[in-house]
Amino acid sequence: MSRAGLAATFTAGVTTRNPAWGQLLGLCPLLAVSTTTAHALALALASAGVLVGSNVSIAAVRRWIPHFVRLPAFVLVVATFTTCAVLLLEAYAYEVYLRIALFVQIIVTNCMILARAETFASRQPVLPSLLDALGTASGFAIALVSLGMVREAVGHGTLFAGMDALLGPAARDWELTLPGDLPGFLLATLPPGAFIVAGLMLAAGNAIRTRKRT
Amino acid sequence: MAESVRAIVLFLLLVTACAGLIAATASLTRERIEANRQRQFLAMVSELTGNPAPDTVRWHGDVAHLCDGTMLLRGSVSGYGGPIRWLAAAADGPHPMLTGVRITAHQETPGIADFLNQPRSGWLARLRGRDARGIEALDGVSGATITSRALRRSLAAALRRPELTGSECPS
Numbered sequence: 435m436s437r438a439g440l441a442a443t444f445t446a447g448v449t450t451r452n453p454a455w456g457q458l459l460g461l462c463p464l465l466a467v468s469t470t471t472a473h474a475l476a477l478a479l480a481s482a483g484v485l486v487g488s489n490v491s492i493a494a495v496r497r498w499i500p501h502f503v504r505l506p507a508f509v510l511v512v513a514t515f516t517t518c519a520v521l522l523l524e525a526y527a528y529e530v531y532l533r534i535a536l537f538v539q540i541i542v543t544n545c546m547i548l549a550r551a552e553t554f555a556s557r558q559p560v561l562p563s564l565l566d567a568l569g570t571a572s573g574f575a576i577a578l579v580s581l582g583m584v585r586e587a588v589g590h591g592t593l594f595a596g597m598d599a600l601l602g603p604a605a606r607d608w609e610l611t612l613p614g615d616l617p618g619f620l621l622a623t624l625p626p627g628a629f630i631v632a633g634l635m636l637a638a639g640n641a642i643r644t645r646k647r648t
Numbered sequence: 649m650a651e652s653v654r655a656i657v658l659f660l661l662l663v664t665a666c667a668g669l670i671a672a673t674a675s676l677t678r679e680r681i682e683a684n685r686q687r688q689f690l691a692m693v694s695e696l697t698g699n700p701a702p703d704t705v706r707w708h709g710d711v712a713h714l715c716d717g718t719m720l721l722r723g724s725v726s727g728y729g730g731p732i733r734w735l736a737a738a739a740d741g742p743h744p745m746l747t748g749v750r751i752t753a754h755q756e757t758p759g760i761a762d763f764l765n766q767p768r769s770g771w772l773a774r775l776r777g778r779d780a781r782g783i784e785a786l787d788g789v790s791g792a793t794i795t796s797r798a799l800r801r802s803l804a805a806a807l808r809r810p811e812l813t814g815s816e817c818p819s
Contacts, residue, residue: 486702495662500655507662514666518673528684 440565443547447569453546455639460546463537464578465628469589474582475567475575476530479521480538483570485547486564487515492555493563499556508551516542517535546574564618577635584631587612589623695721696737696748711805715817718747725802728794730755732764736803739765740817743777744807760791771796780807 453459460481467477486509492499497509520538524531531538541547550570555563587593591612597605621627689710697718705720712720719740724733733753738744743786749772751764763770770788778786783804788796 498658499662500651500658502654503659507659510662510666514669515669521670521673521677521681525680528681528688532688591682 440562442623443562444565444569444572447566447571447578448573451570452573452577453549454572454574454581455579455636456573457546457549458547458636460544460574461632463540463544464574464581465625465632467534467537468582468585468628469623470576470579470586470596471579471582471594472600473530473534474492474578476523476527476534476600477537478571478578480523481507481541481547481574481578482568483519484512484515484541484566485571487518487549488512488547489555489563489567490560491515492551493558496556504556505548505552508548508556512547512551513542527600529596546570551556575617581632581635584626584635585622585627588619588631589621590618590626692735692750696720696735696750698747703786704805711809713817719744721806721807722752723802725798727754727756727798728761728792729757732756732795732799732802734799734802735812736806738807743779745777746775746783746803746807747777749775749803756792756795761795763792764795775803780804 447453450456454461454464463477463481463557468474488508492508518538519541520531520535523535523538550566554566558566583593586595593610593612594605594608597608619627622631651781653693690701691707693705693714697716697720699714699716699718702716705714707720707722710722713725714720716742720789721736721738723736724731726732730751732751732755734749734751737747738750739747743793748767750767751772756764763772764789766772774786775783781804783800786800788800
């Protein structure tokens, strides 16, 4: 694949093929975990690790996976990396683990990852698969973190609270309290708020896309 | 035939590789995870007793004397949906009084038994400061009769156990 083709593979994952806003995949963890920026970032990192690991290893062994057992094989690889991600999270970010462990465990059923394995990594060499995974992971991370930031800002009136649980003590001072001393708008942190905010962001994305086309 | 044998062998190879990766990660992270859990447990103990966290907790059966005037009790009782496991702290000595209770695992109906997850408020907080008799006298939770009755019985029985006295703490 040419250099331009590789770059296009990466950017497509962020823009047109963005798992959340373009393909509407992986919305269950997206909506459940985006209550604060820190949780959103933790899930984005875990998903990125699983996505990159599974895409690269599936691309590496794609010639040896018999066609009729490919789906069990893909799920097995994804489950392996998910288990490793959960263990690493429990070892290095225990506070975050206690809150979002369930949603990291169900990364294994995230159709975004299985879709990349089936439609891309099983047909392409390692390098394009790596870039595809990085692009998709970035797209998912951007969607997840932006949703988390909006919900945290509206719901709590803060930004980046509790980042030290994920990134170590250096991140303790990152918490920003928004000016105006806003009372938190509770709905934004509750599940209906997740749907409303995600819907508005999706609508905004569609509006931008339509305007570009005309 | 040959093709399916080949597929099985390749699939088993993949399984082995995956198992190896998980085993490697597990052995790398085991110590840190263990330390994290211990830290979490000691923080919970400190919250229950109201004293600084002890260095270690040595269980004798379901009792652990912390030698700071408090002791830990743990137990398990059949609730409505399965076993309810609890951890409690009480003043050390005869006729002990609860200083705090935490439910560490339960399978009760979500919603109705949510009070089990709220140790600082509601029904669990009302158990604080009660001895065995006081716990039995406390009203149950409406809608969760079986859950609250089972917990009351289990806690009261634990506080009445004869082996609570006879602490091995240096005096």
